[in-house]
Amino acid sequence: MSADAAHVEAKECKSFTQRIEIVGTYILDMVENWGRSWIFLYRTILGVISPPFRPRLIITQLYQIGVQSTLVIALIGVFTGAVLAVQGEYTLSKFGATAFTGSAVALSLIRELGPVLTALMVIGRAGSAITAEVGIMRITEQIDALRSMAVDPMRYLMAPRFVAGLIAVPLLTAIFIVLGIFGGYIVGTGLLGLSSGTFITQMVHAVGTVDVYSGFIKSIVFGFIFGWVSCYKGYTCGFGAVGVNRATTQSVVTASVAVLITDYFLTSILTRLIME
Amino acid sequence: MISIRNVHKRFGDQVVLDGVSIEILPGQTTTIVGPSGVGKSVLLKLIMGILEPEQGEILVGDKNITAASNEAERNSIRQDLGVLFQSAALFDSLTVYQNIAFPLQQRCGHSADEIHDKTRKIITEMNLAPYSNSYPEEISIGLRKRVGMARALITEPKVLLFDEPNTGLDPLVGQEVYDLIDECKKEWHFTGVVISHELPEVFQVSDIVVMLLGGKVIIEASPDDFRNSPMPEVQQFLHGRVDGPIHIQ
Ligand SMILES: Nc1ncnc2c1ncn2[C@@H]1O[C@H](COP(=O)(O)OP(=O)(O)OP(=O)(O)O)[C@@H](O)[C@H]1O
Numbered sequence A: 001m002s003a004d005a006a007h008v009e010a011k012e013c014k015s016f017t018q019r020i021e022i023v024g025t026y027i028l029d030m031v032e033n034w035g036r037s038w039i040f041l042y043r044t045i046l047g048v049i050s051p052p053f054r055p056r057l058i059i060t061q062l063y064q065i066g067v068q069s070t071l072v073i074a075l076i077g078v079f080t081g082a083v084l085a086v087q088g089e090y091t092l093s094k095f096g097a098t099a100f101t102g103s104a105v106a107l108s109l110i111r112e113l114g115p116v117l118t119a120l121m122v123i124g125r126a127g128s129a130i131t132a133e134v135g136i137m138r139i140t141e142q143i144d145a146l147r148s149m150a151v152d153p154m155r156y157l158m159a160p161r162f163v164a165g166l167i168a169v170p171l172l173t174a175i176f177i178v179l180g181i182f183g184g185y186i187v188g189t190g191l192l193g194l195s196s197g198t199f200i201t202q203m204v205h206a207v208g209t210v211d212v213y214s215g216f217i218k219s220i221v222f223g224f225i226f227g228w229v230s231c232y233k234g235y236t237c238g239f240g241a242v243g244v245n246r247a248t249t250q251s252v253v254t255a256s257v258a259v260l261i262t263d264y265f266l267t268s269i270l271t272r273l274i275m276e
Numbered sequence B: 001m002i003s004i005r006n007v008h009k010r011f012g013d014q015v016v017l018d019g020v021s022i023e024i025l026p027g028q029t030t031t032i033v034g035p036s037g038v039g040k041s042v043l044l045k046l047i048m049g050i051l052e053p054e055q056g057e058i059l060v061g062d063k064n065i066t067a068a069s070n071e072a073e074r075n076s077i078r079q080d081l082g083v084l085f086q087s088a089a090l091f092d093s094l095t096v097y098q099n100i101a102f103p104l105q106q107r108c109g110h111s112a113d114e115i116h117d118k119t120r121k122i123i124t125e126m127n128l129a130p131y132s133n134s135y136p137e138e139i140s141i142g143l144r145k146r147v148g149m150a151r152a153l154i155t156e157p158k159v160l161l162f163d164e165p166n167t168g169l170d171p172l173v174g175q176e177v178y179d180l181i182d183e184c185k186k187e188w189h190f191t192g193v194v195i196s197h198e199l200p201e202v203f204q205v206s207d208i209v210v211m212l213l214g215g216k217v218i219i220e221a222s223p224d225d226f227r228n229s230p231m232p233e234v235q236q237f238l239h240g241r242v243d244g245p246i247h248i249q
């Protein structure tokens, strides 16, 4: 082996160990982050269940997360329902079963699209806002100031946002579903010429309490993910505008992906439970 | 009242404090000076228990804040502290009035009327009345500093930590801040830690001056002894000379 070749090999070897090091550091960081986020969740829940309770702060957050999202959720709900009616009618017409359009619209909305789309919208709208707000409080030392005054930021900042998310997301989901069905009904009976009686009867016939429960459980879980991720990402935000920027992006991406993955498992589990 | 004992603090590879010990007696005001980035603000955060040292301990009164095992224990120590942050760190979702009233509202045992009276009083004393309904981003940096000070003073804490109380203030208001510190001192005899770059003006409220350099305390002396210290670092710092043992980074 020439000296050159040995040199190259040594270099490759070094870059190989370096690569392993990079991967190792990445994995360690990930595990650490994961662990931290669970500790954070634990402390937030402690903040929720231990006094002093701050109903006024929860109401403020309910306003920002819930009330301010209502319009956009309503709009998306109506149009999602309308699209479902058109698509459903088209697909069902291949089987000569357009009578079931009402059931298709309602079941998709209640079991799947209502909870998921609402969660994604709230994450995009309110989750990013929470992360940015908390992140800015972190980098401008407002969180340190709270602590210096013996005020627990978990209780004062995190708990109200977390609780408000848990309450707001299911309520927004309900609004989404109701207006979605309304949108589907208007398009189905008005434009597609379906009979209003059939639309409603088939829908009532097909939708069971279990479907509503399953949508409700999902929306609670998504509300939980929403609060957890957006608060955690804000609280652990890095330095400067770059840190807030990164935290906000990560918050939206992480929460959205988590919602979709959780949705798959929830759907599988809940459907199996219902079958049994 | 505050004992800082052999405190070491680093961030990653950067050693900030490398064995700092300072003893602050009850009722005294200690001024901490030193070049930018030497770790003055970090030291203050260590005293509040917001940062943790790698080594060493800090006692506030007879309670050890570095040994406190949980936030509740640290919070009981923090009840005695009033802090002005270097950035003022006002809550930007609250008005000036709400910011100043905040520490009292968070404590038990104060009626709404009492909180209102105290807040009004301090707002008048500090000439902040025209701004009481403004939000922090609507007022100047110097004013924010004064609001931060009002927020620190309102609970009449045993220990006051001021991080650069008059940076960003004009000379007149700056002097007012010193007068205010004097007045409060007469009123309730707090123990103070003041970080300042205003030499020698800050000496009028100082009992002891401590200079940090390279992560260590290089001198701890009365203002007069500090002024007359033969140490070249001290003289260079006092007179703002570029050449000398301290290198500007
Ligand atoms: N949270 C942190 N993470 C990493 N490094 C930090 C952190 N806080 C402070 N530092 C570093 O510690 C060093 C000391 O900072 P500090 O703010 O205490 O300086 P200072 O003496 O107050 O300076 P100045 O007079 O400019 O306010 C700086 O180099 C800073 O970068």
Ligand SMILES: [Mg+2]
Binding pocket: B040, B041, B042, B086, B163
């Ligand atoms: Mg500083």
